[in-house]
Amino acid sequence: MEFAEKLSALAAKVRQQRGVIQTEEATKNAFVMPFISTILGYDVFNPMEVVPEFIADVGLKKGEKIDYAIVKDGEVQILIECKKSTEPVKIEHASQLFRYFAVTNARIAILTNGEVYQFFTDLDAPNRMDAKPFLVLDLNDIDQSLIPELQKLSKDVFDLDSIISAAGELKYIGELKRTLAAQFKEPEDEWVKFLTTRVYTGPYTQKVREQFTTLVSKATKQFLNDQVNERLKKALGNPGFPQTEEATIPTAVTSTPVAEADLAEVDALETTLEEIEGYQIVRAIVCSEVKPVRVAQRDAKSYFAVLLDDNNRKPIARLHFNRTQKYIGIFDDNKEETRVPISSLEEIYEHTEALRATVKSYL
Template identity: 45%
Template sequence: MDFKDQIKQLSERVLKLKNNIHTEEATKNAFIMPFIQSLGYDVFNPLEVVPEFICDIGIKKGEKIDYAIFRDDTPIILIECKHWKQKLDIHDGQLLRYFHVSKAKFALLTNGIIYRFYTDLIEPNKMDEKPFLDFNIEDIKDGQIERLKEFHKTYFNPESVFQSASELKYTNELRHLIQGEFQEPKDDFVKYFVKQVYTSAVTAKTLEYFRPLVKRTLNNYISDSISDRLKSAITIEEQVQREDVIEEVVVAPIATSAGKEVETTAEELEAFYIVRSILRPVIESKRIVHRDALSYFAIFLDDNNRKPICRLYLNSGKKYIGTFDTEKKEAKSEIATIDDIYSFSEQLIKGVNYYQ
């Protein structure tokens, strides 16, 4: 069972059992210990997971945190647990104090349903007030699972996670700001758009007139974009299915009706080596191979067309890169030059990790 399936299974377990969990200790045993186990750590090995870990705070000796995950005899993640019915907002101060006196770089506050991950992005050795990763396991999104996977014992790299935490912190804050503007646009936000389309002086009355127009236009634009992407996804999926059938049957060089064979260009090979260099930290280069076709240049893992990494469309007027999600659905993005492939590093690495 892969990591995503384990988390989904735990989500179902929480939904099924939570109304029968009446104590904090039961919450730990039923929800939080299985969660730690799903991250690849042995909850019954005191060298990896230490329950009731002592964090002396100043003159207060013997202060304990529920769990500490260790690596190389050093705590890497502190975990403070609460009963699943308790709200977490009133408890983050306690975790902050533990974090300050520990060598751990990450901290987790959870009630077995809500999980909040913290680090020290703002001030070294002082836990941030806001978590960089916050999710509800009863409604966890695929993107959140991918972020959570970075904490798995197999993949955990403190420097890499810290960098991801920084990006996630700011994207979350930007997301909340954008969401707020979409729901109730502020004056400065409305004024920015009004000045582009309205030539007269922008007064308070003008802003009130345009506010609902801006809000409605934004919502319509989002709806139209979603509709267009769904149509595009259906078209691409149908194309992928047809091409997969062709790839499985045809093993000889692909030719046009006029007998023209596929020609691999120097640009395609250069793009292939860019993809290889991106993936080299997570996979052996020899496992990354390419196959050329008339309409695209494909890159696979283990020379297996069931393990597509990406497709490159470089021989027409515009250039595109096609990346794949967990269900092997292709998303095509326009690129100006093959150097733009580097900006898709995260998607490519995630794509390879799907097959690990």
């Protein structure tokens, strides 16, 4: 399994189990130890590689422990401090990391709750851990651009010099991306004014501010949607995207046969970000059975289809998201669809076995 696939598999596990993880020890056992072993590649049961409850006396403080120290080439290289998954990761939780960072040879410190991993180094001052992370990995929303940098910390290709040299750029790019994401989600007054004054020549009054706050929010969402569609168009090599096939689905039944004939092409469809996210989740689930490139998508008026080999006779799932109550369509061996109501995208992971079984039936 490739590095990115392992990361997706761990992310799926976190989503499935987070509801029953209530303590710090449970977080370590269920999430953090698999991250150290599966993602970073270190043997958590070998004290020459991973030291739990690592002790290094700091000044007058004796016997303090940090959750894990990762050893490479006989030296402590990475320190890890854990909090329970039900708590957000905050820099206030990193007091022990700050102290230990100064008295060990470690250049990398990780603060995590098992779902979000914040990576720190000493860019601002030598042997002093920075107050802000240079890399943030959120297993609930993995930034694909960070995967090559994260892989440099794995045992097989450990490249500390390379990641330290790239840390400065990663730190500021990450902060800029998070700032932009926050503005896109809920634009602040300064952001609204910045954009408004570039398209509106009149005085920036309270009424104008209120009007453009809504317009900026709509424009940014549409811009993101356009960018997603453009990237998918290029990935699929289909200049006419979005083009799709449509089947008639009676609304009064929960099980319908897949049409054997080619379905009608539908134009002027708008693929939503939620549908794209659902598609990515389904693809991540079934990539254990087939290469991700074989999992395709097609939008339609009444559903969003996930297909194997871009073949409408090989449906993996259908996402019925164009309504108040959302459904995921699951297929059996006879290619009959059963719609299951879901309240959030995370519930797609509850159907992992069924989705994988459908793919296996086509192989």
